[in-house]
Amino acid sequence: MSFRVVIDSCGELTDEMKKSGNFVSAPLTLQVDEYIVQDDEEHFNQAEFLKKVAECPNCPKSSCPSPEIYRDAYDCDADHVYAVTLSEKLSGSYNSAVLGKNLYLEDHPDAKVYVFNSCSASVGETLIGLKIQELEERGLSFEEVVEQTEAYILSQDTWFVLENLDTLRKNGRLGTVKALVATALKIKPVMGSTDEGTIIQLDQARGMKKALVKMVDSIEEKKSSDPQERMVGIAHCNCPQRAEMVKEEILKRLPFKDVILVNTAGVSTMYANDGGIIVVA
Template identity: 60%
Template sequence: MSYKVIVDSCGELTEEMKESGIFETASLSMEVGGVRIVDDETFDQADFLKRVAASPECPKSSCPSPEEYMESYHCDAERVYAVTLSAELSGSYNSAELGRKLYEEEYGKKDIYIFNSRSASIGETLIALKIQECEEADMSFQEIVSTVEKYIESQHTYFVLETLDTLRKNGRLSGIKAIVASALNIKPVMGAKPEGVICQLGQARGMKRALAKMVDHIVEDVENSEEKILAISHCNCKERALEVEKSLLARAKFKSSFIIDTAGISTMYASDGGIIVVV
């Protein structure tokens, strides 16, 4: 294999991606109720959600170490790409960059490029798939880097969660004015700014209306939808994800679409019932 794509574990891999031998996960870890849980194939979503519900403290996450990234770069692949969580939300990007420097000091130069997704979850998944598409089109390393960076600039992330508590308590909502009291069952419709920070796009009373509002935003914003993949991740709410997909496919034509269950880090931040859409 002449290339490899490392995706930090906030990005979910589809079954096809796992089986391809091209994609590898750099695992983050979480701590809840004094227990450390690694976000790898052993992650048990139901058990994790139970632990979060039972713990009075907010779960916390930590990113892979530079040494872990360095070890992932040390392989037979001639070209290595890493895709990380938004650098504005996590230390994963910096860790991956430091790992690259460590690799070069230890083993010398190699084509390694780290993409700051400026997104999370399936935003990272789509970027990884874009790298694969470019590699299969026999582009040069530099062409792939610039094509994928342009793709990242055109990408949009949206989400509606049952609760923003974990994001708020872990300082991921800085710069957003106080979100309306949850007693009113107001659900904010959230998105990502181009630089990768979280912003509020709107709000509605109740999950159903908030999701409908999110769909409106997506349809309004999307350009050249028939050239784009619609990706949806959900935390323990497949029916909700299917409804969102159905609404979007009824209003816009996409190249393809897929739905995936959130892995560990996305589960921690999306919380039970959360929906993330990237296009």
């Protein structure tokens, strides 16, 4: 059976995923004042975008792919089609993907299409895409892939430490987070996501390095039972050395079966800002 996975552009595609032909990206649109860019490889330039965000007093914005973009992405020769979107609590991308599915099924009522709410973002979506690929390559049925992927999503945890939280705060993505002050003291919150995909504060530390260590402490605590069965994804915004340091620290403590490192695409760059680190396991 052939398959296709449509991942909105908050999820990064690895080089291997791009080469496989089984993955396509549904681009969001990014806006910094009058500057508007589509979040895809052809149009998005991370360095240029970070410069515009740094220079602009106003908050950057994103808009999700239209239902028609999703409908067109589903229209292929694959037997099984899946979509993976960033958390429904953070974006309208999930609802748009579902609307696109309904549009597609009007003309293709027998098609097998399923939309996953990642309850995460960024490299969390990447890992879900890789889980779908693993299950498909094992020859599981469409229904089994859906069931086991949904279970995998429930087992995922997301952590992140950012140099600044301005974009998340201005865009209202930190509604439940209270203790976000002390910029002058260099306090860095260690953030995570709930099972539903909302953002919470897990811990905090003075300085980026100490905050990253606290993040790894939390990863060790939550994932110590079966690390050899799991992959870890690390997304970094323009800080590969910091990502490598986090990877080494994680692998010192837990024997995960694999770790993938990706540079953030447009949407994740907008929220993570320069120097941000996101980990999903």
